[in-house]
Amino acid sequence: MNTKKYISNLAEALFLAQEGKKEEEKNKLAENLRRILKERKKEYLLPKVIEKFEEMISRRQRIKLFLAKDQKSDLIKKIKSFLSEKFKGKEVDIIIDQNLIGGFRVKTENVLIKASVKDFLNEFKTCL
Amino acid sequence: MERVEDFKKKLEELKLKPKIEEIGEILEIKDGIVKASGLEGVENFEIVEFESRNSFGLVLNLEESETGIALLDRGEGLKEGDMVKRTKKTLTVPVGEKLLGRVIDPLGRPLDEKGEIKTGEFLPIERTSPSVFEREPVREPLHTGILAIDALTPIGRGQRELILGDRGIGKTALIIDTILNQKTEKKRPVCVYVACGQKKSKIKRLINTLEKKGALDYTIVVCASADDPASFLYLAPFAGVTIGEYFRDKGENALVIFDDLTKQSWAWREISLVLRRPPGREAYPGDIFYLHSRLLERAGKLSKEKGGGSLTALPIIETQAGDISGYIPTNVISICDGQIFLDSPLFYKGQRPAIDIGKSVSRVGSQAQLPAMKKVAATLKLDLAQFQELERFSEFTEELDSQTKKTIERGKIMREILKQGDLCPLPIEKEIVIIFSGTKGLLDEVDLKKIQSFKEELIEEIERTMPEVFVKLKEGVLDSETEAKIEKAALKVKGRLISSDK
Known part of the structure; x- marks a missing residue:
């Protein structure tokens, strides 16, 4: 098995193992991983595994909310709380993308909600 | 003014609301196969779209945390992290009379620079074959114009007759003669020639020959040349048989030629190995038989209740050193209703077509011969x-x-x-x-x-x-x-x- 695949598999295993666990248990898992890698003389891979793991967390456990421009903090709080509730407690990252012109987009691992002015204009263009 | 009114009307009619798309992200691209995360509800054989490059892929592998997708083009410009979205459609190919005389790729896109093809009708590439009761025995002859075949191993409309032989001993020449001979036949069948993994120069020569002899008018050429992605070589025969099925289901006759299925099996092996499916004998995947059986079972003669149409299949298999006991040749021999074996020693002795009469057989036999020929x-x-x-x-x-x-x-x-x-x-x-x-x-x-x-x-x-x-x-x-x-x-x-x- 090549190194990249090995790192990917370890990160995946760690991700699946830590799902639904408390902070203490997660720390224990990380320690176990470090010990296993040391036993196999592959401790040098640990930073890459962690990097891959964090990438997985970002992709699977966080929601990206794209806004055309910055909004009032109250409004953002409301949106974040609404999205967290809808998507089972996932955390929300706000990204400002002026190309959207107006409106918003919501992106999770499996779903993309398009509600920006840019998307509406594209739809109109297709319709014509 | 009229145009402005038209735009205004369309704008008013348009109902703009948030669109929800099911998406995923590219994790890896290797050898024409994309591994993507997400795409939770995606179905097997569904088409997915890579929005960044306006290209498409075919879902072939559904695993716990990733999806294996075969690219339907070269995948240039695609990179890790690009978004892929579901189209919720299975792969279809355009069918209809407007394809006659045209050269297309397995997705139905024209390759002959004769303009767009607007058929209006599409059929899914994967379809179930007619059931036992929807068929009737093969009795009507399909004349190839080749003495040795029409006399000794006659082919009937609705039969699957395999053509086997080493490279360069006249398999394609046999096929071209068969297509040319249909010009003067009664209830002429529509010919679909599927070039699977062939050289572009050979395909061009074939098209020129058909055009010169006036055979292109009733022929459709489906091209997946040697430099096309493996997914095209895999799909081309299915596209060809689907196009032929349109005419069969209308009560007409069709002849589909797969030149050749060896290349399709190599392409499927390549795709399966990259998808990490367990390799079997000669590194072929376990479903290599099913690949050809489900393709060839779609040929047949339909009963009168179903329109009485027929789809004749002439698959070609390239053997190595005349070995017909190889894995793929034996598989396809067992699926077909007979085989025509072209022998290299006969070819080099000057016997052309180099048909080995002893090893060739037609399981339909004289039932598909005119009484006079019989x-x-x-x-x-x-x-x-x-x-x-x-x-x-x-x-x-x-x-x-x-x-x-x-x-x-x-x-x-x-x-x-x-x-x-x-x-x-x-x-x-x-x-x-x-x-x-x-x-x-x-x-x-x-x-x-x-x-x-x-x-x-x-x-x-x-x-x-x-x-x-x-x-x-x-x-x-x-x-x-x-x-x-x-x-x-x-x-x-x-x-x-x-x-x-x-």
Whole structure:
């Protein structure tokens, strides 16, 4: 098995193992991983595994909310709380993308909600 | 002003609301296969879109945390992290009369620069084959125009007849002759030629030949050339059979040629290995048989209740060093209703088409022959087999009785009669006349070198002096009066040839 695949598999295993666990248990898992890698003389891979793991967390456990421009903090709080509730407690990252012109987009691992002015204009263009 | 009003109307009618798309992200791209995360609800064989490059892929692997997607183009510009979204559609191909005369790729896009193809009708590439009760036995002949095939291993409309042989010994030439011969056939079948993994120069030559001979008008060419992605080589035969099924289901006849399925099996092996499916014998995946069986089962003759249409399949398999006991050849032989084996030693000895009569068979047989051809070719296979035995025997001894010598001479003449040039398919009535002359011994004193001239002159003679013979034979009728006329013409031509020798 090549190194990249090995790192990917370890990160995946760690991700699946830590799902639904408390902070203490997660720390224990990380320690176990470090010990296993040391036993196999592959401790040098640990930073890459962690990097891959964090990438997985970002992709699977966080929601990206794209806004055309910055909004009032109250409004953002409301949106974040609404999205967290809808998507089972996932955390929300706000990204400002002026190309959207107006409106918003919501992106999770499996779903993309398009509600920006840019998307509406594209739809109109297709319709014509 | 009108245009502005039109735009205004469309804008008012448009209901703009948030769109929810099911998406994923590219994790890895390797050898034409994309591994993507997400796409939770994606179905097997669904088409997904890579929005960043406006290209598409076909879902082939559904795993716990990732999806394996075969790219439907070269995948240039795609990178890790790009978004992929579901289209919720399975792969379809355009079908219809507008495809006739056109050259397309497995997705139905034109390759011949003759403009867009607007068929309006699409069929899914993967379809179930007709059930047992929707079929009827194959009885109508499909004439290839090749003497050896139409006489000895006749093909019927709705049959699957495999063509096997090494590279460069005339498999495609046989196919081209078959397509050309359909020009003058009754209830002419639509021909679909699937070029799977062929060189572009060869495909171009084939298209030029068909165009020159006026055969392109009733032919559709589906191209997946050697430099196309493996997914195209995998899909091309399915696209071809789907296009043929459109005509079959309308009650018409269709002929689909897969040239060749060996390349399709290599492509499927490549895709399966990259998808990390467990390799089996010769590294082929476990479902390699199913790949060809589900393709070829779609050919058949439909019952009258279902329209009475037919789809004939002529798959080609390339063997290595004449080995028909290989994995893929044996698989496809067991699926098909017969095979035509082209032998390299025969080819190099000058016997062309190099059909090995002993190893070739048609499981439909004389049920798919005109009564006239059945009559004249009834004992031909047995006679040729006997001749081959005796010829081998005669290599060891020179002391042969007169009957054996006569059988050997007659066999040599028949073998010479069965030789045929490229791009010279013969209509069935002319084939019957030639076979009749041979089997009746009307050529017994003719020099072997003059047999080809005899064939041409006999046809000319009958066309000139008694054309009604061909009319009757085309209907399948060979009565004693017609036999007498053919005999008379044959003896006249023979006399001319013998006297010209002197």
